[in-house]
Amino acid sequence: MRRSILLVSLVSAISASIFTHSIFAQAQTAKPTLTLDEFFNSVSFPAVKVSPDGNSAVIETEKADWEQQIFRKELWLYRTAASAGSLTQLTQSGHDSSPQWSPDGQWIAFLSERKAADAKDADAGDSKEKDGKDKDKDKDVAQLFLISPSGGEAFAVTSGEDEVHAFAWSRDSKAIVFAARQPWTKQQNDDHKKDWKDVIRYRGDERGDVIFRVTLDEALARHAALGSKERPDAEKDSGATPGAVAFARTPLRVDQISISRDGQRLAFVTSSVSERQEKVEDIELYLVSLTNNAPESAPIRLTHNEAVELNLDWAPDNRHLFFQVNLGSLERKYEDPQPRLYWVDAGVTSDKREVQRWFAEYPGEVVRYTPLPDGSVLCACRMGTEVQLVSQANPIAAIVKREGWAGTYEAPAAASQSSRLAFAYSATERPTEVYIADGPDKLAQARPITSFNKLFSERELPKAKPYRWTSDDGTPVEGMLMYPPGKFEAKNLPMFVLIHGGPQDADGNHFEADWYQWDRMAATAGWLVFEPNYRGSTGYGDKFALQIVPEIVSRPGKDILTGVDALVKDGIADAKQLTVGGYSYGGYMTNWLITQTTRFKAAVTGAGAVEHVANWGNDDTTFDDAYFFGGLPWETPDRYRSEGAIYQLNKVRTPTHMVAGADDVRVAVLEDYLLDRALHQLNVPSNLLIFPGEGHSLAKNPWHGKIKVREELKWLAKYGGVTGSN
Numbered sequence: 001m002r003r004s005i006l007l008v009s010l011v012s013a014i015s016a017s018i019f020t021h022s023i024f025a026q027a028q029t030a031k032p033t034l035t036l037d038e039f040f041n042s043v044s045f046p047a048v049k050v051s052p053d054g055n056s057a058v059i060e061t062e063k064a065d066w067e068q069q070i071f072r073k074e075l076w077l078y079r080t081a082a083s084a085g086s087l088t089q090l091t092q093s094g095h096d097s098s099p100q101w102s103p104d105g106q107w108i109a110f111l112s113e114r115k116a117a118d119a120k121d122a123d124a125g126d127s128k129e130k131d132g133k134d135k136d137k138d139k140d141v142a143q144l145f146l147i148s149p150s151g152g153e154a155f156a157v158t159s160g161e162d163e164v165h166a167f168a169w170s171r172d173s174k175a176i177v178f179a180a181r182q183p184w185t186k187q188q189n190d191d192h193k194k195d196w197k198d199v200i201r202y203r204g205d206e207r208g209d210v211i212f213r214v215t216l217d218e219a220l221a222r223h224a225a226l227g228s229k230e231r232p233d234a235e236k237d238s239g240a241t242p243g244a245v246a247f248a249r250t251p252l253r254v255d256q257i258s259i260s261r262d263g264q265r266l267a268f269v270t271s272s273v274s275e276r277q278e279k280v281e282d283i284e285l286y287l288v289s290l291t292n293n294a295p296e297s298a299p300i301r302l303t304h305n306e307a308v309e310l311n312l313d314w315a316p317d318n319r320h321l322f323f324q325v326n327l328g329s330l331e332r333k334y335e336d337p338q339p340r341l342y343w344v345d346a347g348v349t350s351d352k353r354e355v356q357r358w359f360a361e362y363p364g365e366v367v368r369y370t371p372l373p374d375g376s377v378l379c380a381c382r383m384g385t386e387v388q389l390v391s392q393a394n395p396i397a398a399i400v401k402r403e404g405w406a407g408t409y410e411a412p413a414a415a416s417q418s419s420r421l422a423f424a425y426s427a428t429e430r431p432t433e434v435y436i437a438d439g440p441d442k443l444a445q446a447r448p449i450t451s452f453n454k455l456f457s458e459r460e461l462p463k464a465k466p467y468r469w470t471s472d473d474g475t476p477v478e479g480m481l482m483y484p485p486g487k488f489e490a491k492n493l494p495m496f497v498l499i500h501g502g503p504q505d506a507d508g509n510h511f512e513a514d515w516y517q518w519d520r521m522a523a524t525a526g527w528l529v530f531e532p533n534y535r536g537s538t539g540y541g542d543k544f545a546l547q548i549v550p551e552i553v554s555r556p557g558k559d560i561l562t563g564v565d566a567l568v569k570d571g572i573a574d575a576k577q578l579t580v581g582g583y584s585y586g587g588y589m590t591n592w593l594i595t596q597t598t599r600f601k602a603a604v605t606g607a608g609a610v611e612h613v614a615n616w617g618n619d620d621t622t623f624d625d626a627y628f629f630g631g632l633p634w635e636t637p638d639r640y641r642s643e644g645a646i647y648q649l650n651k652v653r654t655p656t657h658m659v660a661g662a663d664d665v666r667v668a669v670l671e672d673y674l675l676d677r678a679l680h681q682l683n684v685p686s687n688l689l690i691f692p693g694e695g696h697s698l699a700k701n702p703w704h705g706k707i708k709v710r711e712e713l714k715w716l717a718k719y720g721g722v723t724g725s726n
Contacts (some may be wrong), residue, residue, distance in 0.1 A: 031460040033485055034524050036713075038459065040064055040706045042513035043452035045424045046073070047098060048411050048434055051105045054418025055080050056149060058090065058099045058108055059434055061452065064702030065094060071702055073097045075110060077149055078436070078449045080420075085436075085449055090147060091154060095140075103416070104173040107216070108149055109157070111142045111164060144178055146219060155223040157214060158241040161189070165209060166256050170290075171263030175215045177247075179254035179268070182207045183240040206273040208251035211266075211288070218243035247296050248288045258312040258321070261416075264291050265346065267302070267321050269309050276620040276665070280306045280328055285321065287346055302344055302353060306334040311368070316375050319347040322358075324366060326504065327624055330355055334627055335549075337542035338365040339504065341379065343395070356395040365504075365538040370414045370421070378402070378421070378440050380409045382539040384478060385466050385508030389423075391440055404443035408510035422449070426511035428464040428482070431456035456513070462523035463488040464509070467530070469566035471559045475547075478540070479532035479563060480507045481572070482523045493528035494577035494722045497564060497600075501584030503536030503548060503556065515698050515705025516583055518712075525713050526722040528573060534559040534589075550630040552612075552643050553592040560593065575599070579720040581712065583607055583659075584667065584696065588645075591675060594656060595648035602719035604712040606659040607667045607696055610675050611644040618668040649678040655685035657715040659708050661694030687715065 047060040057078045065072045072094035078087045093114040100109050141163035147154040157176060158164055160183055167178035184192070192205075222242060252270035259266050265287055272282040286299035302321070303309065307328030314321055320343040329335045330342060341358040348354065359366055364383035371377055376393045387408040391400050407427030414421040419439035425446070426432035431453035437446035464482040471477050483490065498519055500507050513520060519529040533540065534556035536548035548555055567573040579602040582590045587608020594603050609615040613633045616625045626632050629639045641647060656679055660672040672688055679686035689711065691704040698705045717723050 031458060034456070034459045034461065034520060036521065036706070036710060038455060039513050039518070039521050040515075040702065040709075042431070042456070044514070045411065045432065045434055045450075048413050048422050048424060049099050049101055050413050050415040050418075050420060050422050050436075051101050051149070052103055052416045052418075053105055054415035054420030056105070057413075057422045057434070057436060057449065058101065058149070059087075059450065060097055060099060063452075064706075066702065068094065069701045069703055070094060071699060075099055075108070075147075076450075077108075078434075080436070087449060090149070093154075096145070096154075097142075100167070100169060102169050102173040103171055106148065106173065108147050109167060109169065109176060110145055110147070110154075111167070112145045112154070113140045113142050114145075144176065155219075157219045158244070160240055166254050166268065168257040168259050168266070170213075171259055171261060173216065175213050176219075177211055177213045177257060177259070177266065178244075179209045179211045179257060181253075181273075182210050182249070203274065208249065208273055209254040210246045211248040211250075211254060211257070211268070212241065212244040212246050214241060214244040248299055249296065250286065250299060252282055256310070256312050258314055259290070260314045260318045260346075261316060262318040264289070264318070266290055267312055267314070267346065268299075269312055269323070276622070277308065277327075277624075278622050280308070280334060280623050283308050285309055285312070285323060285344065302346060303330075303355070305330045313369075313371055315343060315371055316373060319345060321346045322369070322371060322377070324369070327621070330357075334623065335546060336504070336624055336627060338538045338545050339367070341366040341369050341377070358392055358395050359390070359399060360395070362390065362399055363541050365506075368411060370412045372414050372421075372440070373416060373419070378412050378414065380412050380423070382506060382508075384539050385480060385506070385533075387508070387510065389440065389443060402440050402443055404446070406509060408508065427509050428511060429461045431511050431513075453511075456511070460485045462520055462529075465489075466508075467563075467567070469563050471535075471562045473558075475535070475544075475559075477532065477534065477559050477563060479530060480509075481567075482519050482529040482531070484523050484526050484528065487528075491571045492574050493572065494526065494720065495530055495564075495567065495573040495579070496522050496527040496716060496720070497530045497532065497560065497578070497580040498522065499534070499560065499580070499582030499586035499589045500531065500537070501582065501586045502538075503534070503585050504538050504545070506533045506537040506539045507531035508533075508539070515708050518709045521709060521713065522716070525717070527579070527716065527720075530563065530567060530573070532560045532563045549628055550636070550639050550643075552628045553588055553645070554643060556589060557592050557596060560589065561597065564599075577601065577721055579603065579716050580654075581605060581716075587667070591645040592643075594652050594654040595645050596651075598651075598653045600654045601721065602716050603654045603656040604659075604715055605656060605675075606708070607661065607664055607672075609667055609671045610646040610649070610678075611671070612640045615667065615671060616640075618665065618670070620665045646674060646678065649675070650682065652679065652682060652684055655715070655719040656687075657712055658686065658688040659712075660688070660690055661696060661698060662690050662692045663694060664696045666696035685719070687711070 043061050043063045050057050059076045062073050075090040075096050077090045095113040098111045144157040144164045145154045162181040165179045253273045254268045255271045257268045285302040287302050288297050288299050307325045307330050309323045311324040322343045326339040345354045367380045369379045378391045381390050389402040389409050410424040412423045422436045425435050433448045434450045435446040436449050462482045467481045468478045522529050568575045578600050580600045581604035583606040587605045590605040591608045591610050630636045658672050660669040676688040693700050
């Protein structure tokens with residue numbers, strides 16, 4: 001017995017020693033949690049473009065510049081090599097976006113709001129704008145610039161008082177076409193100022209676009225003549241780019257241009273000159289012949305439908321034009337199913353051009369696509385909480401899922417003369433970076449070509465997983481649960497319901513870190529974050545997406561509340577510590593939910609409507625509002641009223657924090673003033689922050705988004721009872 005006791009004691013001592021050593025080792029290797037400052041230093045990738053030969057890629061990055069109080073947009077160049085590729089910074093002005101390779105791979109064109117005279121200094125890292133002194137000397141509008149991927153300074157191709165809306169390379173790389181508002185002469189501008197002073201003529205001052213062509217030789221000669229000198233006053237006052245020749249006009253705004261691969265035809269998509277989507281017929285596809293010798297060609301209208309077309313690209317056959325539809329329908333009267341991909345036969349001369357839908361049998365959403373050199377299409381498609389790459393050889397061929405990693409693929413871009421492609425990729429615990437693969441069948445071997453978000457992989461990130469429940473009418477619904485660090489799958493947790501906007505969107509297995517998607521900060525602060533993909537979300541079929549009509553907030557509201565009930569019943573969420581919040585459509589839903597229940601201890605809402613009549617009048621997407629309610633305000637007034645939170649605000653008891661952009665057009669700040677006034681009248685604790693200069697997206701000043709989340713976390717802690725670790 002004694003020997004046995006000694007043996008047990010020895011084993012116990014060894015076990016204790018091993019356990020102590022393990023704890024000490026873990027303490028030394030444990031990752032620190034994410035801080036608010038680190039969270040807001042994430043880098044996003046608005047654009048990725050592969051060179052025609054597949055040997056290089058240009059990447060647009062966006063990151064907060066706290067000193068300048070702007071989001072810096074810069075271009076980076078990646079070059080492949082036998083052993084390892086290289087990534088170098090191409091521009092440094094902080095205002096560079098929308099890169100496009102010339103078809104011969106010798107140039108990169110891009111848009112920039114920098115001044116032409118500052119181009120040399122900007123790319124040398126010594127921009128005059130760094131001290132802010134010259135920032136307002138001239139009106140800063142987006143102009144077209146060129147830079148060689150082999151090195152050297154960027155230089156301006158266009159000039160004038162009006163911004164460049166869209167551009168495209170000619171297929172021989174010898175010219176660039178661009179669209180800008182019909183330019184005025186100095187005399188016209190002077191006369192307008194004399195007659196109208198500072199009066200804004202709403203609609204009266206609108207004018208359509210002109211599509212111009214400027215040769216590369218002309219641009220190079222002008223650059224050689226000017227060098228880094230300031231543009232002469234005569235050129236500034238002319239209102240047009242010297243050497244640019246107009247060849248097409250439209251009374252509408254040109255949003256995107258695409259030239260066929262044989263160089264014979266140009267297609268463009270239009271929108272309203274006011275940039276408000278008020279009439280669906282303003283948004284259509286047009287075609288211009290580039291072989292016509294006439295000085296100007298009348299555009300031919302390609303589509304006649306009730307849809308919003310975008311993301312144009314010609315197929316390799318030079319006959320078909322690809323486009324996506326994110327709002328509206330080609331098949332019937334206006335409705336909002338999941339975003340889709342089509343192509344139109346632009347080779348037919350009659351008005352009866354065949355339009356075919358790609359990925360028609362795919363039950364989820366076409367998020368983005370890229371044509372491949374063999375004529376097939378690669379799609380980043382959403383199904384539930386995943387966005388995976390799938391391909392299709394033609395509109396009636398089988399859909400092939402490409403084997404890759406679980407998570408979210410974004411912005412796929414293919415080379416025109418190679419099988420190589422690039423994309424952004426992320427997962428809940430894998431921060432977003434740009435990857436390159438040798439072909440769509442080699443996704444699993446894709447290699448990262450950026451490491452801008454490496455810091456996040458060195459922090460203890462929250463873990464997440466899907467959660468499913470059944471709504472009140474028996475419909476299956478899904479969402480995501482993001483747990484506080486170190487508490488994955490723990491029970492009885494305080495819960496924050498974070499509702500995505502859209503409603504055409506879905507939360508899932510992806511990484512995002514910004515003022516809009518701040519689930520990781522909420523989880524790090526101690527909250528179980530519940531992100532419901534309510535009715536109206538994408539990735540769950542068209543029927544699911546359309547069931548939001550005409551109950552625009554009440555139907556998804558029931559989905560969300562039954563999800564909360566299920567989490568409480570399952571013992572995952574603490575019924576005594578529930579909070580809620582969201583922005584844009586998530587703000588709509590938050591405003592509605594606090595009128596339906598008092599169970600939420602705190603709410604944080606932003607850019608969300610509390611009524612729908614004034615919001616219809618101010619919104620820049622009015623036709624989808626009318627669709628959701630089954631008619632215009634005077635046609636279905638009862639629906640506008642029954643789905644309006646303002647008529648039930650007397651029921652609210654939840655302390656509510658509000659934020660809004662002062663210049664928001666989509667959801668006017670008056671909606672937040674209405675909610676603030678009502679809560680103040682009802683003596684419900686509330687707070688309202690207005691961010692000057694910001695529109696619907698807080699894209700102007702990074703401090704606004706950081707302050708937003710900082711104060712929302714404080715509000716949840718104060719009234720929800722979770723202090724967290726930050």
